[in-house]
Amino acid sequence: MGLSYLGIFHTIIGIAALAGAVAGFIKYGKINLGVLSGKIYFYTTIITSLTSLGISKHGGFNPGHIFAIFIIFLVCIAYFLYAKKERNGRARYFENFLLSFSFFLSLVPTVNETFTRIPIGHPLAKDITDPVIGKTLLILLLLFIAGSFYQFIKQKRINKSVVIS
Numbered sequence: 001m002g003l004s005y006l007g008i009f010h011t012i013i014g015i016a017a018l019a020g021a022v023a024g025f026i027k028y029g030k031i032n033l034g035v036l037s038g039k040i041y042f043y044t045t046i047i048t049s050l051t052s053l054g055i056s057k058h059g060g061f062n063p064g065h066i067f068a069i070f071i072i073f074l075v076c077i078a079y080f081l082y083a084k085k086e087r088n089g090r091a092r093y094f095e096n097f098l099l100s101f102s103f104f105l106s107l108v109p110t111v112n113e114t115f116t117r118i119p120i121g122h123p124l125a126k127d128i129t130d131p132v133i134g135k136t137l138l139i140l141l142l143l144f145i146a147g148s149f150y151q152f153i154k155q156k157r158i159n160k161s162v163v164i165s
Contacts, residue, residue, distance in 0.1 A: 004055070010051040013044050018106070020041035029151060030100070031100065078094075093155055097148060100151065104144040112125075116133075
């Protein structure tokens with residue numbers, strides 16, 4: 001597959017990040033920074049994003065690097081809201097959205113790289129312009145939008161049931 005040692009490490013840590021997020025979505029309907037799956041997502045996402053800055057299939061700084069920097073920014077703001085605004089119900093809306101958005105953005109290069117590499121020898125896509133990548137990303141975008149509405153409604157119920165300033 002042509003992965004460097006950094007690429008292999010990046011991939012393994014990235015899979016852990018995705019697993020942490022999926023576990024949180026299944027159990028809590030969100031990435032919950034207060035539990036193990038959310039902590040795994042947070043820390044492994046930071047590591048995955050940082051390691052991606054040292055990887056470039058096409059040489060030099062590219063859009064994937066911009067995604068990585070933006071994802072770091074999103075998860076750090078979400079962590080700030082989690083840690084410093086824990087009693088603020090409105091902050092939970094933003095925290096949930098930022099973590100989910102960071103997960104969605106993480107999936108863009110993940111889909112591109114996976115579909116252009118696997119299965120080995122006959123990848124699903126020839127390059128990032130392949131329609132299968134576009135269709136997959138569209139489905140993921142629709143799931144992100146639906147999930148965001150779900151999280152908003154769920155958080156609204158939580159805020160109503162708990163006295164939060």
